[in-house]
Amino acid sequence: MKTQTRIALTFFLVTLTLMIVLGSGVYFFVIKYTFNDFYKRLETRAVLAARIRLENEPASATAFQEMRDRILEKLPQEEDYFFEITSGKDFQQESQSLKLPVSFFDEIARGKTSRYQKGQIFFSGILYRQDHRSFIVIVSAENYYYSHHLTNLRSIMGIAIVVVALLVLSVSIWFSRYVFLPVRQITNQVKDINSQNLHLRLQASSVHDDVNELKNTFNTMLDRLETSFATQNNFISNASHELGTPLTAIIGEADVALAKTRSHEEYRETIGIILNEAERLERITKSLLFLAQTGFDGKKVKMEIVRVDQLVWDVKETIEKMNPKNKVNIDLSLMPDNHLKLKIKGNSQLLHLAISNIVSNGCKYSSHQPVKLSIGSTDDSVIVVVQDTGIGIPPSEMAYIYDPFYRASNTHNFEGYGIGLPLARNIMRQHRATIVVTSAVNEGTTVRLTFPLENIGQH
Amino acid sequence: MRKTILIPTDFTITPLLLLKHVAATSAVELDVIFLYCTSLPDSITDLLFYSPKKIIEAAVTTAFSEGCAVIQNKYPEKIQSIRFELFHARSVDAFQIMAEMNGIDEAILAHTPAASRKQSFDPAPIIRKSAVPFREVDLESHAYAPERDLLTELFVSAV
Structure with a gap:
């Protein structure tokens, strides 16, 4: 599935879920409210009906009757039931005739109001006391709001959710397209670039995003x-x-x-x-x-613990043997006394090759002026600095010094193939070491090699 | 015996060379304080969230702290500690109070004036006027070249 589609779908589903949760919440609380309201109306009617039916004074009963006829309209299928409570009565008969549970009657007899729903017919019962006699008054009626209004609400909500869902779907599709427009542009532009026209670039605007x-x-x-x-x-x-x-x-x-x-x-x-x-x-x-x-990175080189000072002395010996005119001075002014601070992990032959390449370059390009080799170490690395006073490297050519066979423009008088420095760089890379070259034309070149210190503990 | 010395720093090669020179010539153990002198920040928000620790952290370069580590590794028994202090005031009195609080025994200065950096200032004139004993070290004349590698420079420059 495309990311674009996935984003659109996620957005759509999240919104739809929210809509459905909201809709069902509204519906649920409306139902609760409607039921409560209707039961309360039934209770009022039950009180009124009891007054009319069971009131001792006829005048008062007539007044209540009149009030009911005038103010309260008759609910659909409204029925009133009266049962007197006598001691030992268990309401079996009544519950069977009205098809209501016995608990409904028991609850009223205990003095509470009771509510019951049977389909669309709602029952509400109260206890009414009159002259030391107790009556159960039950009023039942069809809940008009439940059967009609809520159906209406349900359909409105259903339609609203469907309409909003469609709306959200289209918005989310548009949105995901809009979001991925720059990505598509980049894809199209990058597609046009191949090995034949590597000079082409993506058009970047000045906006920072x-x-x-x-x-x-x-x-x-x-x-x-x-x-x-x-x-x-x-x-x-x-x-x-x-x-x-x-x-x-x-x-x-x-x-x-x-x-x-x-x-x-x-x-x-x-x-x-x-x-x-x-x-x-x-x-x-x-x-x-x-x-x-x-x-070639895939090839494993055998690594062992190498002492840098030993390595540097070996290099000096090799270089001076190679050409008696070469002169290498080793500067110990910053070398730590603690030999643990001089141990690195590496292949001594390769390291020897790399450093002697750099040092011999220094000798060669300085016409056998002395080359200074210094050692020092920080808390997590060992540093070797090779300094010569040779012809230097022109600043504009610094970028190419690691290219195989590349030779700077001022090296024509010296023999060489331009392999030494790239080789040293590759070896440094293998040892996770860094090489930094600084140079000034006709003043000299300085190469700093930083090796990670091998932590072999205090033994 | 231990001695607390103060070296004004602008995070160039000069304070590192001073440290190297002092460590090489000192006969006693040293606690080194690098004093970074800079003006107080101007903006109200910077002042509100003023934190000396953060200012120093932002100023100390990796190369400089590596340089410190190199020298400390060379003279592990001489250099007992290295820490950085921030100093804002440009008055002799304030400097003397600061020196007293940090228990500074001696300040080390270079003959050559420090290269000025943005927002920082050279405290050498203040130190020379103060009662704190100071010593001036004659470093080899050293051209300040910012494009050069600080660590490399440390190895190359001989004192």
Whole structure:
């Protein structure tokens, strides 16, 4: 069922239930009131009838008779009954003749007024005392209001409920359509957007409401989609270029070498170049493979407890071994003495790879100026900061630094493939760590890595 | 022996560096009070629902409190406590009363004037005039760059 229909139906049912409850309430209380009123009228008539019939003074009885004839109209099927109460009487006979329960008579004999309804005929009885004699006076009549007026009320209510129900139904359908109009518009607009025209956006108005928020959310999502599409396209072209360059070199060298017979040294030189290029190709494919593996979330990485200070010293050793010109200074001025504050959960090889990628970038782009590595920890995280004094990243290119194969415009003099930082970012993501890069052109780049602290208790 | 020190804060890098410097050089245990100086709110509703706790909560940035945590973790036995206090008045007397109530032994100031933030003011002139002992620390000249990451800055700036 569509949400629109469901809302319309809910609205309709709720209103209908309310209407029915209201109608039945009104009907119930009207009935109660009418019955009460009619019984009271019957009681008055019973008193009057007893006065006329049982009054000792004839003059008074005639006056009552006259009053009744003049003022009170006769009710339909009005009947009066008089029974004298003598001791030991049990009203069996009377109750059978009038088809009334004995309790009805007993209640009157005890001095109360009694009421009874038999179909449309209503009975009301009172006790009347006259000169030490007691009488039961019963008046019965057809309740005209019950048989006619209430039927009328019932039909009015029935018709009213049906009419209102129809009205509510149409209103609720209109209402639900009205409410879902913006949603339908969004659906229609989004339907028009596909991979061919990702530049299209939903038209958001300046009103600040939920629908607009939804539109804006869609638009930002489309922004991201568009960027990732572009990144993917860039990735393929960049990857082909990066892989193509060494291949072209290899093919060219081989071609030239094969063109004619060469000396032994020339062959050696050619093969040396080919080997170099092939090694470069291997490095690229290896790092690509790593990137793909780390970028894939479904793959479980073996996590263990790693001490960050140990990791950082290992990285320093590796970096300085890689190129003796590299220099890494470790700043311990903020490192906590408590080793519990330095333990994180992670895969040490991957973390080593990530940090050494960042540090070696720092060495490379600062032409082997010293790179500072600092450690510190808050109550729930460990922070590693890598600072270099290199060429920096232009602010306009900060957005692309995590794109594979992307290389900033000022890196032409440095060798690289643009895989290190995306790889580090993927590894950080796997470790639920964050990476923040701040940079100023020609001043240096600072990378802050924040790892969640592993809570291993006080042991 | 314990000492209560006061550091005026504008939630930039400067008070963090002051804290780091003090903690590194202090020989005694420290209770640190960061004093946030700001004018009283102007609007009547703000005054009606005035709550120092909320004002401080709104002002303390995550980066700043993380920075505090880093320094506290570095000197856990030196820094016994860190808390924030709000100060509205711009008079020496009021400052002295506040200092007395909080039992402040020393105020730490930076040579460089604090960068002014909206609604907050630099209490350094008041502190210099007051009877509270103060110490001025010469931080390395430090360009205030708001777009930079505060935490990163803490690690990068050496004192």
